[in-house]
Amino acid sequence: MTEAVGKTPSLDISGLFRKYAIFFVLIGIIALFSILSPYFFTFTNLVNIFVQQSYVVIAAIGLSFVMISGGMDLSIGFQMSLVGVSTAALARWYNVPLPLAMASGLGIGVLCGLFNGIASIKLKVHPLIITLGTMTVYQGLSYIVSKQSVILNLPPAFKFLGQGYVFGVIPFSVILMIICIAIASFILNFTYFGRYVYALGGNDEATRLAGININRVKLIVFGICGFYVGLAALVLFGRAGSASSSTGPGTEFSCITAAFLGGISFKGGEGKIWGLVTGAFILGVLGNGMQLIGMGTYSQYIVKGFVLLAAVGFDEFQKSGLKKAKK
Amino acid sequence: MSKTILSLKDISKAYPGVLALDRVSMDFTEGEVHAIVGENGAGKSTLIKTIAGAHQPDSGLVGIDGKEYSSLTPKESRDAGVEVIYQEFNLVDSLSAGENIFLGERKGRFVDQKQIKKDARALFDRFKVDIDPSTLVRDLPSSMQQIVEILKAVSKNARILIMDEPTAPLTLTEVDTLFGIIKELKKQNVTVIYISHRMEEIFTISDRVSVLRDGQYISTLQTEETDKDELIALMVGRTLSEVFPERAQPSQDVVLELDRVTGNGDHDISFSLNKGEILGLAGLVGAGRSELAKVIYGAEKLESGTIKINGEVCSITSPSEAIRAGIGLIPENRKEEGCFLGMSIDWNVVINSVRRISSGLIVNKKQEKRISLDFEKRLQIKTPSLAQKVKNLSGGNQQKVVIAKTLAADTPILIFDEPTRGIDVGAKQEIYRLMNSLVEDGHSIIMISSDMEELLGMSDRIIVLSEGRMTGELSKNEFSQHRVLELASVHVSGQKEII
Numbered sequence: 001m002t003e004a005v006g007k008t009p010s011l012d013i014s015g016l017f018r019k020y021a022i023f024f025v026l027i028g029i030i031a032l033f034s035i036l037s038p039y040f041f042t043f044t045n046l047v048n049i050f051v052q053q054s055y056v057v058i059a060a061i062g063l064s065f066v067m068i069s070g071g072m073d074l075s076i077g078f079q080m081s082l083v084g085v086s087t088a089a090l091a092r093w094y095n096v097p098l099p100l101a102m103a104s105g106l107g108i109g110v111l112c113g114l115f116n117g118i119a120s121i122k123l124k125v126h127p128l129i130i131t132l133g134t135m136t137v138y139q140g141l142s143y144i145v146s147k148q149s150v151i152l153n154l155p156p157a158f159k160f161l162g163q164g165y166v167f168g169v170i171p172f173s174v175i176l177m178i179i180c181i182a183i184a185s186f187i188l189n190f191t192y193f194g195r196y197v198y199a200l201g202g203n204d205e206a207t208r209l210a211g212i213n214i215n216r217v218k219l220i221v222f223g224i225c226g227f228y229v230g231l232a233a234l235v236l237f238g239r240a241g242s243a244s245s246s247t248g249p250g251t252e253f254s255c256i257t258a259a260f261l262g263g264i265s266f267k268g269g270e271g272k273i274w275g276l277v278t279g280a281f282i283l284g285v286l287g288n289g290m291q292l293i294g295m296g297t298y299s300q301y302i303v304k305g306f307v308l309l310a311a312v313g314f315d316e317f318q319k320s321g322l323k324k325a326k327k
Numbered sequence: 328m329s330k331t332i333l334s335l336k337d338i339s340k341a342y343p344g345v346l347a348l349d350r351v352s353m354d355f356t357e358g359e360v361h362a363i364v365g366e367n368g369a370g371k372s373t374l375i376k377t378i379a380g381a382h383q384p385d386s387g388l389v390g391i392d393g394k395e396y397s398s399l400t401p402k403e404s405r406d407a408g409v410e411v412i413y414q415e416f417n418l419v420d421s422l423s424a425g426e427n428i429f430l431g432e433r434k435g436r437f438v439d440q441k442q443i444k445k446d447a448r449a450l451f452d453r454f455k456v457d458i459d460p461s462t463l464v465r466d467l468p469s470s471m472q473q474i475v476e477i478l479k480a481v482s483k484n485a486r487i488l489i490m491d492e493p494t495a496p497l498t499l500t501e502v503d504t505l506f507g508i509i510k511e512l513k514k515q516n517v518t519v520i521y522i523s524h525r526m527e528e529i530f531t532i533s534d535r536v537s538v539l540r541d542g543q544y545i546s547t548l549q550t551e552e553t554d555k556d557e558l559i560a561l562m563v564g565r566t567l568s569e570v571f572p573e574r575a576q577p578s579q580d581v582v583l584e585l586d587r588v589t590g591n592g593d594h595d596i597s598f599s600l601n602k603g604e605i606l607g608l609a610g611l612v613g614a615g616r617s618e619l620a621k622v623i624y625g626a627e628k629l630e631s632g633t634i635k636i637n638g639e640v641c642s643i644t645s646p647s648e649a650i651r652a653g654i655g656l657i658p659e660n661r662k663e664e665g666c667f668l669g670m671s672i673d674w675n676v677v678i679n680s681v682r683r684i685s686s687g688l689i690v691n692k693k694q695e696k697r698i699s700l701d702f703e704k705r706l707q708i709k710t711p712s713l714a715q716k717v718k719n720l721s722g723g724n725q726q727k728v729v730i731a732k733t734l735a736a737d738t739p740i741l742i743f744d745e746p747t748r749g750i751d752v753g754a755k756q757e758i759y760r761l762m763n764s765l766v767e768d769g770h771s772i773i774m775i776s777s778d779m780e781e782l783l784g785m786s787d788r789i790i791v792l793s794e795g796r797m798t799g800e801l802s803k804n805e806f807s808q809h810r811v812l813e814l815a816s817v818h819v820s821g822q823k824e825i826i
Contacts, residue, residue, distance in 0.1 A: 191688040192681040199678055202667040209626055209656060209664050210679045211647040211736065269669055 022261060022275055022314075026282050033289030040292055047171065053284035054173040055162075055236040057277055060255035061184045062113075062228025064276050067259050068188070069221045070201035070268030071120065071127040076255060078138035079112045079226065080233035080248030085146040087234065088243030091155055098155050106230040112138060113226020117219040127222075135252075142245040151243040162239025173235045180228065185273045187224075197221060201268025254283055257304070260311035283307070332357045332518050333378065333409075333487055336395075338387035340373055345749075347373040348384065349542040355487070358516040360509060362529045362550070365539035366562055366812070367612055367777040371522050374539065375489050378520075379411045380404035391487070408486030412477055412493055418464045425460030428479045450482055454508045470501045477508060488512065489520040494528060495613065506532055524611050524816045526555045540564050556809075563779070563808040571784035574763055577604035581638070582771045583623075583654075583740055588632035591618040593795045595632070600740065600773060603766045607786030608775040609811050615795040616775045617659050620742045623773075624656040625649040636740070650679070655738035657730050659745045659775070661722075665729035668718035672710060673699035675717050675728050679736040702731035707757055723754030730758070734765075741765065744775045759785060779808050793817045 017024070034041040059076055066073045087105030090096040096104070116134050120127040164172040188194040196217045199207040208214050232251070237243050261279030264271030286307065290300045333355040340348040348370045355361050365371050376382040378389060380399040388395045391407040418427045425447030426438075447460035456474055464472055473496050480488055494502050509519055509532055521533055529536055530550060538545040538561040545561050583600040593615040600606050608616045621627040623634060625643035633640050636652050643649045646656070658664035666675050676699040677684060684694040699713050706727040710720060717728055726746070733741065743762065747755045762785065766772060776782045782789060783806050791799045791814035799814035 187688075190690060192685045192690050193688060195674070195678060195681050195690065198670065199667060202669055203663070205664050206658075206667060209624070209646055209658050210732070211645075211650040212678075213645065213647055269667070 022263065022278050022282070026278050026285065029282065029285055029289065033285065033292065037289065037292040040289055045288065045292075047174075049281070049284045049288050050174045050177075051162075051171045051239070052288065053280055054171070054177040055232040055239070056251060056254045056258065056284070057177050057280045058180045058235060059229050059232035059251050060258045060276055060280050061180055061273065062225035062232070063252075063255045064184070064259055064262075064264055064271060064273065065188075065197060065221045065228075066127065066225045067264045067266075068201050068268055068271050069197045069217065070204065071218070071221065072256075072266075073113075073116060073127060073131045073222070073225055074252055074256075075112070075116060075131040075135035075138055076225070076229045077249035077252040078135050078142060079109055079229045080236060080251055081245050082112065082138045082142040082145065082248075083109045083230045083233035084237035084247055085142050085151065085243045085245055087158070088151040088154055088237060089145055091158065092151050092153070098157050102158070102234060105234060106227060109228075109230020109233065110223050110226040113222040113224070113229070114219060116226075117222030120222075121215045121218055139245075139249070142248075146243065146245045148245065154237065154241055154243060158234070159238050159241050162235050162237070163241070173239070176231070176235060180231065181273060181277060184228075188273060193217075193220070198269055201270070203269070253304075253308075254280070257308045257311055258283055260308065261314065266312075279311070329356045329358060331355065332392060334390040335374075335378075336388040336390065338374075338377055338384045338389070340377065340382060340384045346542050348377070350387070351539070351542070351544040352387075353537055353544055353547065355518050355520065357486075357518055358513055359534045360513060360519045360521055360532055362521045362523065362533035362536040363539060364523075364529065364536060364558060364562055366779065368541075369539040369562070370542040371539055372491070373542075375411060375491055375520075375522070378404065378487075378489060379409060405483075408484070409489065410480040410483050410485035410487070411489040411491070412480050413491055416469075416472055416476060418472055418476060418479075420465040421463060423461045423463055424458050424467065424475045427464055427475060428460075428482050430479075450478055454478065454481070454504075454511055456504060456508075469496045470498055473497060474501065474504060474508075477505065481508065481512065485517060487518045487520065489522075491522045492524070493521075494523060494525060502528070525818050526558065526816055527818065529558075530555070538562055559809050559812055563812060571759065572763055574605075574766060574787075575603070577601045577766070577771075577787050582636065583773075584635040584638075585623070586633045586635070588619070588622060588629060588634060590622045590630040590632075591615075591627035593619045593622065593792070596792070596797050597632075598790050598797065598800065600771050601787075602771050603769060604787045605762060605766055605772045605774055605785050607782045607789040608773055608792065609782055609789050609815055610792035611815050612777065613794075614792040614815065616792055617744050618795070619792070620656060620744050620773070620775060623649070624654055624742065626656070650736050650738055653738045654740045654742065655679075655733040655736055656742045657733045657744060657746060659748070661725050661729045666717050666725060666732065669716060671714045671716055672703070672708065672720070672728055673713040676702050676713075676731045676735055679732050683736075698735055699731075702727075702735065706731055706761060721751075723750035726750050726754065726758070730761070739769065740771050740773075742773045742775070745777065746774065747776075747778065747781060755781075779811065782811065783808065791815050794819050 039045055059080065063073055063076060083105045086108050087101050090101035090104055091098050116127060116131050119134065120130040123130065160172060162173055166172055166175060188197065196212050199210065199212060200214055200217050204214060233248060237247060240247055258279035259276055261282055262271060262275030264276060286303065287300065290303060331354045335351055335353045338348050338351045351374065363371055373382060377384050380401040380403060383398040388397055389399045396403060419430065425443045428447050428450065429443050444460045451458055451460065456478065458471055458475065464475065467475065473493065477493060493505060497505060512519060523529055533550045535547055536550050536558065537547040538558065540562060545564065578601060580602040581599045582602045586597050588596045596619055610616050618627065622629050625645045625648050634643065635641065641652050643652055662668065667678065673695055677695045681690055684691050703713060708724050708727045710724065717725055720728065746758050762772060774785060787803060789801045789806065789811060790797060791811060793815050796819045798817045798819065801810060
């Protein structure tokens with residue numbers, strides 16, 4: 001602890017750089033694509049990236065609650081698929097008023113999350129395995145609900161969620177995303193429940209012995225995740241304008257990558273929302289930039305895969321760096 | 328007459344804050360059963376690990392068969408014929424007893440099940456052990472697993488066999504089986520180093536016995552020329568060096584009462600805790616003290632019996648209920664159970680009570696600051712800032728954070744589980760003073776401790792556990808290290824079969 005006392009300001013700068021390294025990475029790739037493509041650093045394109053990433057950020061925020069608490073959710077992609085087609089089917093096929101249909105969709109999202117939570121508590125198995133199973137369950141449910149068809153012509157108010165603009169310039173999905181970020185940051189940083197989430201991920205036995213009902217925390221965390229994922233689904237399907245069960249899956253990959261990039265570790269107990277958002281935008285900028293410079297879809301997959309690997313490595317790098325800084 | 332097979336010369340080994348072995352020199356002769364005794368922390372485990380090459384001593388030489396090593400490796404130790412049976416099982420559950428015994432032994436491309444079975448059977452017959460070699464280890468009772476573990480070591484044709492508390496999981500009949508094995512080994516001129524807390528076993532099986540105390544070698548005696556009292560006297564051997572301040576007499580009001588409490592491996596524990604009292608809970612490692620603490624705290628299930636708080640029966644089924652009922656626990660392992668290493672000091676200090684200092688959902692950061700500053704001062708937590716992460720603190724300061732976190736929840740009954748383990752003398756004294764001021768403020772404390780000085784110096788009364796049962800209660804005028812140790816090594820597991 002003495003070394004902490006004697007910390008010099010110069011050390012702090014390198015520590016600071018390490019802490020916010022992910023942010024510099026984002027600036028770096030923005031600079032890179034700005035050089036590579038004349039179309040990249042334009043107002044329209046940047047807004048486009050925001051719109052494209054808004055649903056990923058919203059879903060990733062949900063996931064971050066689970067991950068910070070030490071869990072994992074692989075099922076969010078199919079949760080989104082189920083929420084989206086259910087909402088669309090209720091609105092278009094069963095003529096349920098849209099607000100009610102959307103509320104039901106969000107409710108289904110929460111139920112999916114709660115089910116993941118209950119299953120991992122009752123079966124005492126890591127949520128990674130649980131959600132590997134429930135992922136398939138939600139996939140099946142989604143295709144049954146959609147009758148394997150595409151539900152076309154979603155109501156305009158539904159589309160507004162993903163495509164609409166407020167005052168003609170600000171995309172509605174981006175506003176929604178910002179609200180989601182604000183609420184999640186508030187919960188994690190200012191409420192006692194937020195403390196419980198970090199506590200559970202940091203040391204579950206100490207959390208239990210601190211008199212915190214860890215099962216309740218787990219359950220709520222999964223419920224929150226389901227809610228955010230449901231919201232992300234509404235945005236995504238609204239943007240698509242039609243609903244099919246194949247929309248949604250794959251989002252879990254982006255979300256998990258964004259979380260790792262943003263400093264939320266697999267073990268849990270750490271990570272900040274701003275890091276996660278930065279991570280999500282690194283993915284968004286990469287995807288958009290690669291598209292603009294004319295890279296093929298499959299080459300993009302390869303790059304994204306390596307980004308995930310890099311993110312995991314980066315996580316270790318940050319930690320080992322911190323350890324070294326202490327010596 | 329018989330030759331020395333293993334000799335230790337001036338072995339020293341220090342861990343941060345403790346000198347685990349202090350210039351220990353000992354000799355072991357071929358074909359003898361040599362017992363090693365000492366209190367918790369006397370250095371027995373470190374000694375074994377040194378012989379096995381698992382730890383390299385800071386100085387000194389280990390001589391096996393005349394060859395001397397200054398830094399013995401596990402492989403060298405093994406090649407020289409040393410096998411250790413540790414307390415934890417190292418068996419593969421999903422393989423059969425026979426397969427476990429010859430695991431990693433057979434060269435060849437395929438596993439020859441028949442041969443394994445035949446060889447295992449021969450080994451079992453030789454030592455008159457009744458186990459079917461093809462039974463899966465997970466289907467064997469834990470006592471039989473221990474026998475398999477022992478025979479696995481024996482099958483390596485070890486010349487020096489070290490047994491660390493081998494009888495801990497065994498019932499009386501199996502202890503006989505074990506002794507049969509040891510006698511058989513002796514005939515084959517194998518040296519057995521036998522570590523046990525159970526005096527009667529040492530007198531039954533050993534030829535010589537050596538005493539360690541506080542990392543120092545005390546002496547080696549011929550077993551038949553000594554007795555239990557002499558051994559205990561040698562093990563204890565020291566006078567209290569620390570001065571423990573006097574406290575006022577505790578009142579006679581009972582705040583906590585246990586009646587035939589059973590659960591988490593403990594059976595029929597009954598005692599009471601008075602207001603303003605420090606009640607010591609003594610016992611050897613594995614006696615069930617921390618287990619009992621967790622039952623009282625609601626972290627483990629109370630299977631039967633009752634717990635009364637202030638005269639009223641309480642059914643506590645979770646730590647949060649325990650805290651509400653007024654019981655706080657400072658857990659034994661601060662890193663695993665006590666604190667959140669990656670979080671700041673103030674975050675840790677309020678985590679047990681964070682809900683109470685929140686208005687609605689929102690944590691009152693002013694209160695958080697006030698409470699943690701208060702504890703920083705009261706417990707003299709040494710840190711440049713409360714924002715410092717706990718993992719950057721020294722052990723003693725980490726322990727203070729764990730204590731502060733429990734105290735912040737403001738419970739009148741406190742269970743301190745090994746409050747000063749692994750921390751330096753200065754911090755110890757501070758914790759003792761804190762405990763004294765707590766009882767003077769009307770708190771009541773149950774203190775689990777393996778530190779004899781602390782136990783005798785701090786407690787008003789001592790309850791002794793052995794093997795999950797209560798073996799005695801000592802009031803202040805009956806306190807002696809001798810008496811505590813005697814009660815702590817009472818072998819009671821035989822009774823389980825009767826009940």
